[in-house]
Amino acid sequence: xxxxxxxxxxxxxxxxxxxxxxxxxxxxxxxxxxxxxxxxxxxxxxxxxxxxxxxxxxxxxxxxxxxxxxxxxxxxxxxxxxxxxxxxxxxxxxxxxxxxxxxxxxxxxxxxxxxxxxxxxxxxxxxxxxxxxxxxxxxxxxxxxxxxxxxxxxxxxxxxxxxxxxxxxxxxxxxxxxxxxxxxxxxxxxxxxxxxxxxxxxxxxxxxxxxxxxxxxxxxxxxxxxxxxxxxxxxxxxxxxxxxxxxxxxxxxxxxxxxxxxxxxxxxxxxxxxxxxxxxxxxxxxxxxxxxxxxxxxxxxxxxxxxxxxxxxxxxxxxxxxxxxxxxxxxxxxxxxxxxxxxxxxxxxxxxxxxxxxxxxxxxxxxxxxxxxxxxxxxxxxxxxxxxxxxxxxxxxxxxxxxxxxxxxxxxxx
Numbered sequence: 001x002x003x004x005x006x007x008x009x010x011x012x013x014x015x016x017x018x019x020x021x022x023x024x025x026x027x028x029x030x031x032x033x034x035x036x037x038x039x040x041x042x043x044x045x046x047x048x049x050x051x052x053x054x055x056x057x058x059x060x061x062x063x064x065x066x067x068x069x070x071x072x073x074x075x076x077x078x079x080x081x082x083x084x085x086x087x088x089x090x091x092x093x094x095x096x097x098x099x100x101x102x103x104x105x106x107x108x109x110x111x112x113x114x115x116x117x118x119x120x121x122x123x124x125x126x127x128x129x130x131x132x133x134x135x136x137x138x139x140x141x142x143x144x145x146x147x148x149x150x151x152x153x154x155x156x157x158x159x160x161x162x163x164x165x166x167x168x169x170x171x172x173x174x175x176x177x178x179x180x181x182x183x184x185x186x187x188x189x190x191x192x193x194x195x196x197x198x199x200x201x202x203x204x205x206x207x208x209x210x211x212x213x214x215x216x217x218x219x220x221x222x223x224x225x226x227x228x229x230x231x232x233x234x235x236x237x238x239x240x241x242x243x244x245x246x247x248x249x250x251x252x253x254x255x256x257x258x259x260x261x262x263x264x265x266x267x268x269x270x271x272x273x274x275x276x277x278x279x280x281x282x283x284x285x286x287x288x289x290x291x292x293x294x295x296x297x298x299x300x301x302x303x304x305x306x307x308x309x310x311x312x313x314x315x316x317x318x319x320x321x322x323x324x325x326x327x328x329x330x331x332x333x334x335x336x337x338x339x340x341x342x343x344x345x346x347x348x349x350x351x352x353x354x355x356x357x358x359x360x361x362x363x364x365x366x367x368x369x370x371x372x373x374x375x376x377x378x379x380x381x382x383x384x385x386x387x388x389x390x391x392x393x394x395x396x397x398x399x400x401x402x403x404x405x406x407x408x409x410x411x412x413x414x
Contacts, residue, residue, distance in 0.1 A: 032093065032104075033136050033390055034352060034382065037301050037344055039211065039240075039265060040134035040161050040190065044396075045110040047085045047127065051398045052360020052376035053315025054336025056288035058274025059221060059231035062170075064370040065402045066113050068127050069288075070219040070231050070274070071180030074170030077115055077123035080406050081370070085113040087400035096391040106135055110398060115168075122171040133161035134190050152198040162188035162211055176223040184215045186240060202251040209262060213240035227278040235270040237296070266297040272311075282320060286336075288313040294343045304346040311340040315358075332362035334376070342382075350389055356380030356396075370404040 035041045048065040050057040057069045061076030066085045077083065090107040108130075115125030141154040163186070170180035189210050196203040217235040224230065242262030249255045272290035279285055294306040315336030321329040335358065342352035360376035378396040383389040 032382075032392060033095065033138070034392065035134045035136055036158065037303060038306075039132040040158075042132050043110075043130045043164075045087070045089050045398050046129075047087065047111050047113050048400055048402050049317070049332070049334060049360065049362060049374050050315075051378070051400070052334035052336060052358050052374070053286050053317065054288075054313035054338040054356070054358055055311075056274060056286040056313035056315045056336060056338075058219075058233055058272050058288050059229045059276035060274075060286065061221065061229075062115060062123065062125070065372070065374075065404075066115050066125060066127070068111070068113065068125075068129070068166070068168070069272075070221060070233050071168040071182040071217065072170045072178045072219040072221040072231065074115055074123035074125050074168055074180060075121065075172045075178035075221075076170070077117045077125075079117050079120050082116045082405040083114060083125075083370075084403045084405070085111065085400055087111045087374075087398060089396060089398040091397075092395045094393045096385055096393070098385055108133075111400070118169075122169065124170075125168045127164075127166045127168070129164050129166070131162040131164035131186055131188070134158045150199065152196055154197075155195045156192065157195075158190070158192045160188060160190040162186050162190075164215075170219075178221045180219045180221075182217050182219075185212075186215055186238075187212045202249075204249045206247045206249075208245045208247075209242055210245075211240045211242040211262075211265060213238050213267075215267070229276040231274040231276070233270075233272045233274075233290075235272075237269045237293075238267045239264040240267065266299055268293040268297050282318055284317045284319075286313075286315040286317075292343060301344060304344045304348060306343055307345040307351065309340055309343040311338070313338040327364065327366075330364045332372070334358075334360040334362070336360075346389060350386065352383045352389060354380060354382045365403070370402070372402045374398075374400040374402055 032041055044055065045051055046055065047068045050067065050069060057067050060067045060073060062073040063076040063078065066083045067073040087110040089110045091105065093104045095102050111127060111129040113125060113127040115123060117123045136158045138156045142151050143154060164184050166182050166184035168180060168182040170178055172178045189208055192207045194205045215238045217233060219233040221229060221231045241264055244260045244262050246258045247255055270290060270292045272288060274288040277285050290311040292309040295308045297306055299306045313336065315334060318333045338356045340354050342354060345351055356378045358376055358378040360374065363373040365371040376398045380394050382392040385391045
């Protein structure tokens with residue numbers, strides 16, 4: 001029932017965009033019509049500096065800040081350091097069809113994380129991030145009543161998403177080789193409210209979809225020499241179980257409540273590889289590739305079939321002089337590009353490609369050496385103007401406060 005309703009909604013979106021308004025979701029994690037699909041828009045914002053590096057960082061150690069992309073990175077946390085990272089994001093979107101253009105915006109928190117060493121060979125960290133986000137408000141859907149000259153109007157609103165609480169552990173098995181693993185809990189609610197006005201009567205159908213499940217993964221990092229490192233990750237497939245609570249409310253009538261079990265939603269096996277290279281004393285480069293095996297889940301959404309997804313990310317970072325006493329020579333400058341082909345084949349013919357260009361800066365805080373305000377800006381394009389797709393241009397700003405504390409260092413008294 002849910003998929004049939006959503007299928008009709010997405011088909012009508014193009015027409016709605018051409019004549020009506022998609023409202024801004026100021027308190028939602030997403031404001032994209034593409035968040036109608038599946039669990040919503042999968043989170044693209046991470047911890048620390050990687051947001052400005054084309055989302056690349058599988059080979060990056062957590063030696064100066066938290067890197068949540070590879071659990072093996074936690075083995076690189078300095079012995080007496082404690083890292084804390086909290087972030088937020090704001091996104092401004094423009095949606096285009098052949099005949100119309102609309103604007104929207106969204107803002108919310110992006111992560112809260114901390115990490116610390118267990119001993120001189122291992123480290124552990126806990127991170128809470130959004131896993132997916134839903135935010136849409138579609139007004140102006142008119143539907144004819146079969147066998148009548150009358151019609152009814154519908155407003156559909158979707159909110160919510162899933163959160164990811166992840167515990168990661170990394171261990172150095174050799175001086176230049178580390179391994180790691182993580183376990184995470186995915187949980188959350190996706191709510192869709194459909195308000196129908198029929199001959200001055202009001203009918204409201206509210207679906208609350210609750211999903212939950214456990215996710216596991218592994219990673220490794222190998223340092224070939226001081227100028228070159230390699231990383232790899234594996235995220236195991238998982239089934240998310242779900243329940244739906246539906247309430248139907250009609251004006252001047254009692255509320256009807258129904259509870260049903262949802263079909264499991266399958267997340268695919270994902271593998272990724274990353275490279276990090278030190279080009280000179282001041283310049284670093286990062287490159288990542290990830291492949292998600294969505295074909296193997298054998299799932300279909302209301303707008304198409306899930307298909308394998310490829311992600312490419314490239315980033316560079318410039319640090320003028322890490323050993324200088326001058327503040328401005330410790331400012332870090334970053335840039336990156338990324339591309340992925342989406343995970344849905346719309347109408348069995350078109351993917352929702354996503355391109356992004358990012359710039360960023362790291363502003364040191366004077367409290368400790370590695371405490372920093374990381375600011376990044378990304379401009380991206382998702383989809384294109386066609387019979388099946390909506391073109392989405394977005395501006396994404398993320399701000400992360402990354403703090404380093406010093407633990408268990410004995411003071412020397414003269």
